[in-house]
Amino acid sequence: MDLKFTDAEPSADEREAVDRLIGVADSGWYGGERAAEDHRRSFGGQSARSRRDLVLEALHAVNDRVGWISPGALNYVGRRLSIPPADVYSVATFYALFSTHPRPRRIVHVCTDIACEAKGSKQVCADLEERLGPPSAVAGWKHSPCLGICERSPAALAVEAGDPAIERTLGPTTSHEVLQALEIGPAAVTSEAAATMAVPQAGQDGLLLLQRVGAVDPESLTDFVAAEGYSGLRRALELQPAKVVEEVKAAKLLGRGGAAFPAAVKWESTAAQEATPRYLVCNADESEPGTFKDRAILEGDPFSLIEAMVIAGYAIGAERGYIYLRGEYPRSLRLLRNAIEQSRAHGYLGEDILGSGYSFEIEIRRGAGAYICGEETAIFNSIEGYRGEPRSKPPFPFEAGLFGKPTVVNNVETLVNVPLIMRIGSTAYAELGTGDSTGPKLFCVSGNVARPGVYEVPFGVTLGEVLELAGGVSQGNSLQAVLLGGAAGGFVRPDELDIPLTFEGTRSRSTTLGSGVVLAFDDTVDLPSILVRIARFFRDESCGQCVPCRVGTVRQEEALVRISTRRDDDPTATASDILLLRDVGLAMKDSSICGLGQAAWNAVESAIDRVGVLEEST
Amino acid sequence: MTTTDNRAPVHMGMPTRLVTVSVDEREVSVPEGSTILAACDAAGEDTPTLCYGDTLTPKNACRVCMVEVEGSRVLVPSCSRRVQEGMEVKTDTERVRHSRRLVLEMLGSSVDLSTTPRVADWMVRYAADPERFGPPAGEQFDRDVHEPGEHHLPDGSTAATMEQPVKVDNDLYVRDYSKCILCYKCVDACGEQWQNTFAIQVAGRGFDSQISTEFSVELPDSACVYCGNCVEVCPTGALSFKSEFDMRDAGTWDEERQTETTTVCTFCGVGCNLTLHVQDNEIVKVSSPHDHSVGHGNLCIKGRFGFQHVQSREDRKRRND
Numbered sequence: 058m059d060l061k062f063t064d065a066e067p068s069a070d071e072r073e074a075v076d077r078l079i080g081v082a083d084s085g086w087y088g089g090e091r092a093a094e095d096h097r098r099s100f101g102g103q104s105a106r107s108r109r110d111l112v113l114e115a116l117h118a119v120n121d122r123v124g125w126i127s128p129g130a131l132n133y134v135g136r137r138l139s140i141p142p143a144d145v146y147s148v149a150t151f152y153a154l155f156s157t158h159p160r161p162r163r164i165v166h167v168c169t170d171i172a173c174e175a176k177g178s179k180q181v182c183a184d185l186e187e188r189l190g191p192p193s194a195v196a197g198w199k200h201s202p203c204l205g206i207c208e209r210s211p212a213a214l215a216v217e218a219g220d221p222a223i224e225r226t227l228g229p230t231t232s233h234e235v236l237q238a239l240e241i242g243p244a245a246v247t248s249e250a251a252a253t254m255a256v257p258q259a260g261q262d263g264l265l266l267l268q269r270v271g272a273v274d275p276e277s278l279t280d281f282v283a284a285e286g287y288s289g290l291r292r293a294l295e296l297q298p299a300k301v302v303e304e305v306k307a308a309k310l311l312g313r314g315g316a317a318f319p320a321a322v323k324w325e326s327t328a329a330q331e332a333t334p335r336y337l338v339c340n341a342d343e344s345e346p347g348t349f350k351d352r353a354i355l356e357g358d359p360f361s362l363i364e365a366m367v368i369a370g371y372a373i374g375a376e377r378g379y380i381y382l383r384g385e386y387p388r389s390l391r392l393l394r395n396a397i398e399q400s401r402a403h404g405y406l407g408e409d410i411l412g413s414g415y416s417f418e419i420e421i422r423r424g425a426g427a428y429i430c431g432e433e434t435a436i437f438n439s440i441e442g443y444r445g446e447p448r449s450k451p452p453f454p455f456e457a458g459l460f461g462k463p464t465v466v467n468n469v470e471t472l473v474n475v476p477l478i479m480r481i482g483s484t485a486y487a488e489l490g491t492g493d494s495t496g497p498k499l500f501c502v503s504g505n506v507a508r509p510g511v512y513e514v515p516f517g518v519t520l521g522e523v524l525e526l527a528g529g530v531s532q533g534n535s536l537q538a539v540l541l542g543g544a545a546g547g548f549v550r551p552d553e554l555d556i557p558l559t560f561e562g563t564r565s566r567s568t569t570l571g572s573g574v575v576l577a578f579d580d581t582v583d584l585p586s587i588l589v590r591i592a593r594f595f596r597d598e599s600c601g602q603c604v605p606c607r608v609g610t611v612r613q614e615e616a617l618v619r620i621s622t623r624r625d626d627d628p629t630a631t632a633s634d635i636l637l638l639r640d641v642g643l644a645m646k647d648s649s650i651c652g653l654g655q656a657a658w659n660a661v662e663s664a665i666d667r668v669g670v671l672e673e674s675t
Numbered sequence: 676m677t678t679t680d681n682r683a684p685v686h687m688g689m690p691t692r693l694v695t696v697s698v699d700e701r702e703v704s705v706p707e708g709s710t711i712l713a714a715c716d717a718a719g720e721d722t723p724t725l726c727y728g729d730t731l732t733p734k735n736a737c738r739v740c741m742v743e744v745e746g747s748r749v750l751v752p753s754c755s756r757r758v759q760e761g762m763e764v765k766t767d768t769e770r771v772r773h774s775r776r777l778v779l780e781m782l783g784s785s786v787d788l789s790t791t792p793r794v795a796d797w798m799v800r801y802a803a804d805p806e807r808f809g810p811p812a813g814e815q816f817d818r819d820v821h822e823p824g825e826h827h828l829p830d831g832s833t834a835a836t837m838e839q840p841v842k843v844d845n846d847l848y849v850r851d852y853s854k855c856i857l858c859y860k861c862v863d864a865c866g867e868q869w870q871n872t873f874a875i876q877v878a879g880r881g882f883d884s885q886i887s888t889e890f891s892v893e894l895p896d897s898a899c900v901y902c903g904n905c906v907e908v909c910p911t912g913a914l915s916f917k918s919e920f921d922m923r924d925a926g927t928w929d930e931e932r933q934t935e936t937t938t939v940c941t942f943c944g945v946g947c948n949l950t951l952h953v954q955d956n957e958i959v960k961v962s963s964p965h966d967h968s969v970g971h972g973n974l975c976i977k978g979r980f981g982f983q984h985v986q987s988r989e990d991r992k993r994r995n996d
Contacts, residue, residue, distance in 0.1 A: 061874075
């Protein structure tokens with residue numbers, strides 16, 4: 058490709074950061090030193106174009122090192138990977154964790170999302186605004202959507218660019234701690250939080266998915282193996298791949314990411330495709346506000362995901378799997394890298410796994426702050442090095458997914474059920490839970506409860522029981538509403554605590570389990586303000602590809618802001634705004650390309666119709 | 676075919692099967708692989724489209740051509756979805772009308788559609804009222820600065836728009852992104868679907884997205900080769916010839932007085948066809964027929980913009996002296 062770049066050159070640091078990822082350029086044609094023989098050799102072809110999938114990693118490398126992506130660095134990434142600069146720019150400006158204008162080395166992302174708002178993030182932000190001025194990259198602090206640290210809300214993520222970059226999660230945080238992180242650096246303020254903090258049940262008997270969290274060292278393969286680790290893989294390798302699929306089918310495993318699609322159906326239809334290679338993608342981009350269950354697994358039991366992916370890869374005949382990990386999970390990244398390395402070194406991953414003849418590789422790809430990349434086709438575009446925009450379906454992932462090849466996309470929680478199924482057998486597994494919702498389920502309980510965290514229960518318990526597990530609403534306050542399934546889910550009333558938390562149970566009560574979010578709001582929370590925050594979330598996270606979602610999320614936010622500032626001053630105007638919300642909401646639901654736009658009105662609609670949040674004003 | 680046998684049969688392509696679908700309860704037969712849009716056309720339905728381009732792969736981003744398909748949970752973009760035997764398509768149900776109306780209202784409230792052909796008729800047809808979202812928010816000067824995932828909280832008193840300064844950075848064409856509906860057609864024409872120049876892409880995210888060069892550098896500093904194929908496919912007039920832009924500005928642009936003459940480009944031997952748009956005996960812009968087998972509507976800088984010498988007349992020279 059004949060590419061034209063501006064004259065901007067990378068700094069030595071920027072160049073080194075990219076080179077460390079992809080090696081030193083071997084010719085002047087690709088950003089290296091120009092040598093005499095460059096004029097007599099021809100370069101290009103497929104080999105030069107084939108690494109577009111590294112663009113996100115290359116941008117991370119630069120952003121981690123210097124804190125932002127300069128024109129020179131952008132040019133260098135484009136030259137090295139043979140991508141037009143306008144394309145690299147379009148990718149870089151898609152992700153919230155990247156900056157294409159200068160910013161300081163230290164920056165703190167302060168979560169202002171719903172779980173943190175319920176626990177006082179507004180006060181943290183007000184204090185910071187007083188000390189540092191309005192949030193902006195230059196001021197060193199920014200508002201952030203849900204960081205997935207909801208058990209420790211209000212939360213923040215402190216980042217310091219450098220070699221290596223340092224990232225620490227803060228929570229429950231204060232404006233004082235944020236200021237400290239900016240002044241003396243995140244590493245000096247706090248160490249990595251222990252995984253058990255997210256799992257109040259850690260160490261209890263009878264856990265199936267969380268049994269190792271807090272009980273074993275998440276960095277030790279030996280510990281993992283001693284605690285039944287990789288025994289599911291051994292069992293799977295004794296079976297034929299088709300038999301593994303059959304077991305998962307008999308276990309009736311449904312996807313835990315939100316859509317509740319039968320995992321075995323995805324596997325079966327992908328395995329049946331003739332095209333190769335096939336791919337396995339683990340969706341670890343959990344960004345649904347209020348969701349942090351995958352993080353609890355990744356930080357407490359990272360080897361279990363590797364084991365699960367090898368089994369899934371074996372079942373569908375894939376040679377390679379990708380873990381698409383959300384960019385805000387630095388600890389998970391470190392632990393997964395370690396788990397992959399150790400597993401490979403001991404024959405659980407890589408060539409000829411455990412002497413079975415089956416080979417499988419896993420690569421990690423870091424997201425960079427884009428909720429939409431958790432959509433099952435946007436994740437492909439992001440991994441391939443394009444903007445994380447969803448694709449139109451059909452074709453479906455099993456026919457044409459990652460790199461246009463048959464692909465299975467499974468959520469982390471879905472996958473870690475697989476070794477369990479292998480270990481205890483599909484019959485025993487299917488006996489857990491209810492008829493249609495089998496197995497154990499993780500719930501992310503946060504908001505105004507005494508002990509927020511990830512809770513494992515067998516399918517079938519009620520909403521009230523889960524809240525009870527988490528200690529119920531804080532003393533002296535009463536429950537106002539519960540949000541099920543996150544921002545794309547729905548609110549329910551405090552008199553509906555008998556809702557059974559199963560796929561069929563929530564469906565029959567016209568709500569959703571979504572990704573397992575149970576977010577409680579007590580009567581101290583201003584729900585109209587929470588609705589504005591939800592609208593703001595969708596407006597920020599819409600990829601912008603289709604009109605209903607791109608403009609609809611803006612109009613939805615504007616109307617909710619009007620309603621929430623007006624309160625009950627002008628009931629007629631509010632009634633007309635609610636009508637407008639319904640109109641926009643229906644168009645988003647009917648005509649958006651993907652689930653983000655289709656669900657962007659769900660929570661607001663349920664708050665209005667089910668909880669009656671705006672009732673006093675109508 | 677790899678054979679060099681000159682008695683090899685002439686390749687005629689696969690015989691095409693016809694697929695029968697019903698459109699608003701009328702049965703139509705279209706070739707297998709056709710889009711629902713083609714079936715709607717065959718049934719005599721007038722389907723609004725904006726991002727659809729006859730020479731481009733459907734991006735189905737604008738969502739104005741949505742139809743209801745029996746059995747589908749959501750509405751379906753007719754411009755890209757292929758027909759299947761027995762499909763039942765409805766183009767005028769309450770749901771379809773609602774969606775088309777809302778999409779038109781959303782576009783009308785955020786984008787300047789004053790030069791978008793036919794959109795005014797559709798607004799009437801679907802009773803769209805773009806003003807219901809409030810008065811437009813007015814011009815923004817920082818739309819080229821991208822901070823994805825962040826925006827200033829609105830106060831709800833106005834409706835956010837795309838309005839921004841016009842980009843005039845060269846003598847050939849103008850970019851007026853206040854009129855941009857982000858249909859991606861220019862990006863696709865500039866990139867791998869036609870020109871392979873890759874000078875522009877969508878930058879930013881969500882409502883703050885914008886067609887842009889890298890770091891919004893001006894076109895002369897970008898990879899642009901001024902083929903104008905982006906102008907050819909732009910459905911809203913966001914991209915226009917500098918000549919057209921200036922005449923509109925001066926109030927002298929008048930399509931009623933224009934003639935169109937299709938001829939063969941004389942610059943080289945490829946044989947691209949040019950359609951010269953002439954007003955008052957002056958070429959005011961050049962397009963290219965999309966159904967022509969050589970260029971499919973594409974030209975190079977010479978064919979597209981190299982027409983000034985034709986009208987470099989003596990009297991005009993004298994006038995300018």
